[in-house]
Amino acid sequence: MESKLRLAEYKVLLYRLFLGYLFYFIARVLFFAFNTHLFAVDSFWALLKLCYFGMAFDTTALLYINSLFILLSVLPLTINTHPKFQKGMAILYFITNILAYATNFVDIIYYRFSQVRSTKATLDVLADENNKKLLFTHFSEAYWYVIIIFILCSICWIWLYKRVKLKPAGVTDKKVYFLSSIVSFLLILTLVIGGIRGDFAHSTRPINMVDAYKHITVPNQGDIVLNTPFAIFRTLGTNNYKLQHWVDEAYINSNIKPIKQYNTKPAVKPNVVIIILESMAREYWGSMNRDVSIPGFKSYTPFLDSLSNSSLIFTNAYATGRQSIHAVSSVIAGIPSFQNAFTSSPYAKQKIQSVVSICDSMGYQTSFFHGAANGSMGFQGFGSILGYQHYYGRTEYNDDKDFDGIWGIWDEHFFPFMGRTLSSQKQPFMATLFTLSSHDPYQLPGKYKTRFKGGPLAIDKCVQYTDNSLRIFFNYAKTQAWFSNTIFVITADHTSQTYYPEYSKQVNRFAVPILFYSANSAYNLKGVRTDLASQMDIYPTVVDLIGYNKPFRSWGRSLVSNLPDEQPKVINSTGNIYQFMQGNYTYLFDGKNFTGIFAVTDKGLEKNLMTAQLNSEMQKGMQDCKAQIQDYTDRIVNGKLVAK
Numbered sequence: 001m002e003s004k005l006r007l008a009e010y011k012v013l014l015y016r017l018f019l020g021y022l023f024y025f026i027a028r029v030l031f032f033a034f035n036t037h038l039f040a041v042d043s044f045w046a047l048l049k050l051c052y053f054g055m056a057f058d059t060t061a062l063l064y065i066n067s068l069f070i071l072l073s074v075l076p077l078t079i080n081t082h083p084k085f086q087k088g089m090a091i092l093y094f095i096t097n098i099l100a101y102a103t104n105f106v107d108i109i110y111y112r113f114s115q116v117r118s119t120k121a122t123l124d125v126l127a128d129e130n131n132k133k134l135l136f137t138h139f140s141e142a143y144w145y146v147i148i149i150f151i152l153c154s155i156c157w158i159w160l161y162k163r164v165k166l167k168p169a170g171v172t173d174k175k176v177y178f179l180s181s182i183v184s185f186l187l188i189l190t191l192v193i194g195g196i197r198g199d200f201a202h203s204t205r206p207i208n209m210v211d212a213y214k215h216i217t218v219p220n221q222g223d224i225v226l227n228t229p230f231a232i233f234r235t236l237g238t239n240n241y242k243l244q245h246w247v248d249e250a251y252i253n254s255n256i257k258p259i260k261q262y263n264t265k266p267a268v269k270p271n272v273v274i275i276i277l278e279s280m281a282r283e284y285w286g287s288m289n290r291d292v293s294i295p296g297f298k299s300y301t302p303f304l305d306s307l308s309n310s311s312l313i314f315t316n317a318y319a320t321g322r323q324s325i326h327a328v329s330s331v332i333a334g335i336p337s338f339q340n341a342f343t344s345s346p347y348a349k350q351k352i353q354s355v356v357s358i359c360d361s362m363g364y365q366t367s368f369f370h371g372a373a374n375g376s377m378g379f380q381g382f383g384s385i386l387g388y389q390h391y392y393g394r395t396e397y398n399d400d401k402d403f404d405g406i407w408g409i410w411d412e413h414f415f416p417f418m419g420r421t422l423s424s425q426k427q428p429f430m431a432t433l434f435t436l437s438s439h440d441p442y443q444l445p446g447k448y449k450t451r452f453k454g455g456p457l458a459i460d461k462c463v464q465y466t467d468n469s470l471r472i473f474f475n476y477a478k479t480q481a482w483f484s485n486t487i488f489v490i491t492a493d494h495t496s497q498t499y500y501p502e503y504s505k506q507v508n509r510f511a512v513p514i515l516f517y518s519a520n521s522a523y524n525l526k527g528v529r530t531d532l533a534s535q536m537d538i539y540p541t542v543v544d545l546i547g548y549n550k551p552f553r554s555w556g557r558s559l560v561s562n563l564p565d566e567q568p569k570v571i572n573s574t575g576n577i578y579q580f581m582q583g584n585y586t587y588l589f590d591g592k593n594f595t596g597i598f599a600v601t602d603k604g605l606e607k608n609l610m611t612a613q614l615n616s617e618m619q620k621g622m623q624d625c626k627a628q629i630q631d632y633t634d635r636i637v638n639g640k641l642v643a644k
Contacts, residue, residue: 327493372408
């Protein structure tokens with residue numbers, strides 16, 4: 001009798017866990033349906049295959065989430081079937097499961113911007129926002145339909161849970177009840193441990209995010225295989241700064257060259273203005289796509305296109321991260337972010353050599369401008385670590401009639417504010433502007449709603465608006481004495497919404513513009529370059545241009561000296577896989593093994609060239625990739641971010 005009672009309890013437990021699998025399957029299908037254009041899944045059966053692989057990750061997530069629920073369900077408490085106990089269990093079940101389940105729906109929308117499953121790094125970025133309530137209100141209004149779908153799924157889940165109930169039953173033979181429970185408990189415990197690990201092989205590590213890529217041919221399909229609760233759980237408390245010893249120091253110094261030195265001697269120290277454009281990917285710029293055969297291509301940057309005609313532009317440049325704060329560390333300090341944001345790591349507070357520190361040593365005034373609430377996105381905190389002398393945000397602007405109602409001061413007002421502030425500063429100065437208005441919710445001031453009509457993407461009209469705001473700023477700057485000896489650097493922090501298939505390809509999800517402009521012809525900042533470039537190259541290029549002649553730490557290269565022994569390269573991360581581009585190839589590396597080698601022109605990573613017979617360039621590329629990561633980790637962990 002007692003064994004049958006326990007068996008009935010276990011059957012109900014399995015049913016309740018099965019509901020988790022069912023609704024995670026539904027969430028995965030919805031995730032794909034809302035982001036179909038980002039994935040190369042060519043059939044329904046291919047999608048089902050990805051869902052099948054995803055079950056291992058669902059198992060781990062569901063067992064993490066329901067560990068206490070499972071424990072209370074299998075312990076021989078003798079009151080397991082009591083109605084009050086079952087009511088408490090239902091409350092525990094749905095509080096934990098529904099909260100975790102909601103993160104899958106957040107990624108249904110957020111993925112189109114981040115293009116990676118949310119992890120602890122995403123939570124760190126959110127923690128730096130001080131207008132969370134306002135953002136929550138906006139996203140609730142903008143994406144109400146996703147919230148409705150989530151609520152309907154949750155209601156259906158609750159309804160199905162209640163369809164199967166345990167009938168109250170008393171225990172008559174406690175000895176049999178406890179003995180059978182102990183055997184069952186040990187068996188269930190073994191199954192739970194195996195499920196959390198992903199298998200029962202004691203010698204292997206637990207299943208991790210990189211394992212989502214084992215059974216797929218197109219890298220980003222791994223994000224369909226994964227689920228968001230798993231991605232968050234697996235990155236909580238992780239340390240992605242693990243020291244490695246793949247190559248010796250001599251190889252690093254010879255091939256990676258982390259210590260740079262240039263010998264440019266400008267007649268006068270130039271001012272420097274670095275403009276990081278929120279979400280304004282290369283896809284939106286006409287000047288960056290003149291030689292790209294995209295049918296029906298339309299530019300949304302008429303001012304930047306005209307400025308490009310008198311600038312040095314890089315049409316094959318890439319971001320090194322996916323978040324705004326990643327761009328600040330990459331552009332200003334040449335420090336990329338891979339699985340985790342460097343800025344939210346315990347290593348970010350050390351002394352860091354950067355454009356700021358070098359300019360400071362040369363007598364520059366340094367300022368950071370961002371029209372959002374002070375502290376937003378972590379810019380002010382990291383700017384303080386870098387050593388910016390001044391920070392100008394919404395507080396310093398001090399006029400909320402120009403507040404956009406969500407993020408901060410409209411670009412058309414904040415840009416001229418920066419111009420006026422620079423005009424009051426002593427030269428030489430170095431300023432960084434992080435723009436704001438080309439960000440979701442993609443709204444415009446009322447007077448521009450008929451002027452900027454945009455295109456098929458919601459962001460298009462905001463790109464037009466920010467482009468026009470730059471025109472206003474440059475028209476003002478041209479009237480100022482400092483303009484004629486100022487070097488302007490313009491790039492984007494990361495990519496955003498995509499429309500053209502060319503920019504939905506894996507590699508081009510990092511495709512950003514890089515532009516250098518100066519009215520002073522002495523700097524020779526003109527032309528179109530198609531060699532590989534990245535955000536990390538901006539820092540050493542600026543250091544070269546301003547005439548700093550001492551050694552400094554940099555993993556990038558000067559794009560103006562373009563030395564033959566500094567090979568163009570790009571490294572970034574899809575969140576789980578390193579993506580290294582050098583020479584003729586793109587390499588995918590999971591931290592232990594290379595999973596793919598592709599022609600550098602194969603932006604969609606469609607034809608894997610990795611075979612048993614690798615040519616010498618491939619072998620060196622793999623070694624250089626490891627060397628780059630090894631030196632990056634060593635310098636961060638051991639406090640060597642300043643050249644000695």
